[in-house]
Amino acid sequence: MSHACLMNTYQPLPISFTHGLGTRLWDQHGREYLDAMAGVAVTGIGHAHPRLVAALREQVGLLLHTSNLYAIDWQQRLAQKLTRLAGLDRVFFNNSGAEANETALKLARLHGRQKGIAAPLVVVMENAFHGRTLGTLSASDGPALSPGFAHLPGDFLKLPFGDLAALEHATQLYGQRIVAVLLEPIQGESGIQPAPPGYLKAVREHCTRHGWLMMLDEIQSGMGRTGQWFAYQHEGIVPDVVTLAKGLANGIPIGACLASEAAASLFTPGSHGSTFGGNPLACRAACTVLEVIEDEGLLANAQLQGGRLLARLRVELGAHPQVVAVRGQGLMIGIELARPCRELMLIAARDHGVLINVTRGTTIRLLPPLTLDEREVEMIVRGVSRALEALPVLA
Known part of the structure; x- marks a missing residue:
C-alpha cells in the first residue's frame, strides 16, 4: 500500500x-x-x-449545492x-469543527469590540x-503545537482545566480584558x-457575572455521545455558544456554531461566510441523523451501554499493572496507561478484530457508535484486555 503521493501528515495503519x-x-x-472508534466519534x-x-x-439526485x-x-x-x-x-x-471554533472565536472578538x-x-x-x-x-495546548507553528495568532489565557481557583485568580489579574471562556466539557x-462535577455550572455563573461568553466545544462530546444531546446538559446549564461537527452528519462534512440571540447578533451580513457551509446534502444528512438518534432511542442506549x-473495563482492567485510570461518560471512554501504547491500535485490530484509538500516546480512546449493544460491549472489553496482554511489562 503506497502513500508516496500523499503529504506526510498521518501514520495510517496497514489496513484499508x-x-x-x-x-x-x-x-x-x-x-x-x-x-x-466510529471514525473518531463521527459515525x-x-x-x-x-x-x-x-x-x-x-x-444527490436532487440538489447538492446552490x-x-x-x-x-x-x-x-x-x-x-x-x-x-x-x-x-x-x-x-461550517464544514468542520475547526471552522466552527473559528466562528466562535470571531464572536468572542466582536463581543470584546x-x-x-x-x-x-479568551x-x-x-x-x-x-x-x-x-x-x-x-487556542489549543499539547503536541499539535509544534515549533514549526510558532507565533500563532490570537490572544489566549491558558488555565488548568477544572481549576476554579485559577479562573478566579485570572479574573483578578486580567478581568478587564477577558471576553469569553472556551472549553471542552x-x-x-x-x-x-x-x-x-459542578465545574461547568460554576463557569456558567462566573461568565454571567462578568459578562463573558461561555463557549463550549462539543465537537467530540456532542450529538448524544455522553447520553445527552450535549455534555453540558448533564449539569443543567445553557452556554452562550456551542460548536459541533464530527457526529452531526455521520461522515458527511459539516460543522455548526450555535449561539444565543445576543451572541449571534454580533454578526451582520457579510461579516462571516462559507462557500460550502450548510449545503443541502450535508444539512439533509444531519437532519436524518438527528431523526435516527431520536427515533431509535440512541441517547438512552449510549448512557446504558456506556455505563x-x-x-x-474497570472490573477487567482495574488491577492491571499498566492501567493508571479508566474514565469517561457515556460512550466516550479513556483507558490511561503508564507507558506509550500506540502499537495497541495495530495489535487490537490485527489480532482481535477491534478498532481502537490511542491519543496523547498513553490513552486508549473508545468512541463506538451509539448503536452498540451488550454483546459488542463484551467484544470490546475482551479485545482491549487481550491486546494489553501483548504489551511488555515495564521494568
Missing part, C-alpha cells in the same frame, strides 16, 4: 476498508472488525444506516432542530484541542478528561 454496516467494517481481504448511528443511505441517494446567496430549505430545517435541542437561538454552518476592549482575551484550557487552523491551534484529544462498558 471497503465497506461497513452498523458497528462493523470489512477490509479488502474480507476480514470483519468491530469499530470501537454515531453506525455505518451505512439504511435511512441515511436512502436520504443521501435521493438528495450557495448561501439563496435560501436553503434543509439548512433552515436543521437550524430549527439544533436550536430546539440545544436551547439556543441561531446557527452558522462591543464592550470597547481593545485587546480582548480563556482556554491546558491540554485542550480545538482544531488545526492557526487560530484554533493557538470532556477533553477528548488529551485522553478523555471529564470536567469535575456498562465503563464498569466492565
Whole structure:
C-alpha cells in the first residue's frame, strides 16, 4: 500500500476498508472488525444506516449545492432542530469543527469590540484541542503545537482545566480584558478528561457575572455521545455558544456554531461566510441523523451501554499493572496507561478484530457508535484486555 503521493501528515495503519454496516467494517481481504472508534466519534448511528443511505441517494439526485446567496430549505430545517435541542437561538454552518471554533472565536472578538476592549482575551484550557487552523491551534495546548507553528495568532489565557481557583485568580489579574471562556466539557484529544462535577455550572455563573461568553466545544462530546444531546446538559446549564461537527452528519462534512440571540447578533451580513457551509446534502444528512438518534432511542442506549462498558473495563482492567485510570461518560471512554501504547491500535485490530484509538500516546480512546449493544460491549472489553496482554511489562 503506497502513500508516496500523499503529504506526510498521518501514520495510517496497514489496513484499508471497503465497506461497513452498523458497528462493523470489512477490509479488502474480507476480514470483519468491530469499530470501537466510529471514525473518531463521527459515525454515531453506525455505518451505512439504511435511512441515511436512502436520504443521501435521493438528495444527490436532487440538489447538492446552490450557495448561501439563496435560501436553503434543509439548512433552515436543521437550524430549527439544533436550536430546539440545544436551547439556543441561531446557527452558522461550517464544514468542520475547526471552522466552527473559528466562528466562535470571531464572536468572542466582536463581543470584546462591543464592550470597547481593545485587546480582548479568551480563556482556554491546558491540554485542550480545538482544531488545526492557526487560530484554533493557538487556542489549543499539547503536541499539535509544534515549533514549526510558532507565533500563532490570537490572544489566549491558558488555565488548568477544572481549576476554579485559577479562573478566579485570572479574573483578578486580567478581568478587564477577558471576553469569553472556551472549553471542552470532556477533553477528548488529551485522553478523555471529564470536567469535575459542578465545574461547568460554576463557569456558567462566573461568565454571567462578568459578562463573558461561555463557549463550549462539543465537537467530540456532542450529538448524544455522553447520553445527552450535549455534555453540558448533564449539569443543567445553557452556554452562550456551542460548536459541533464530527457526529452531526455521520461522515458527511459539516460543522455548526450555535449561539444565543445576543451572541449571534454580533454578526451582520457579510461579516462571516462559507462557500460550502450548510449545503443541502450535508444539512439533509444531519437532519436524518438527528431523526435516527431520536427515533431509535440512541441517547438512552449510549448512557446504558456506556455505563456498562465503563464498569466492565474497570472490573477487567482495574488491577492491571499498566492501567493508571479508566474514565469517561457515556460512550466516550479513556483507558490511561503508564507507558506509550500506540502499537495497541495495530495489535487490537490485527489480532482481535477491534478498532481502537490511542491519543496523547498513553490513552486508549473508545468512541463506538451509539448503536452498540451488550454483546459488542463484551467484544470490546475482551479485545482491549487481550491486546494489553501483548504489551511488555515495564521494568
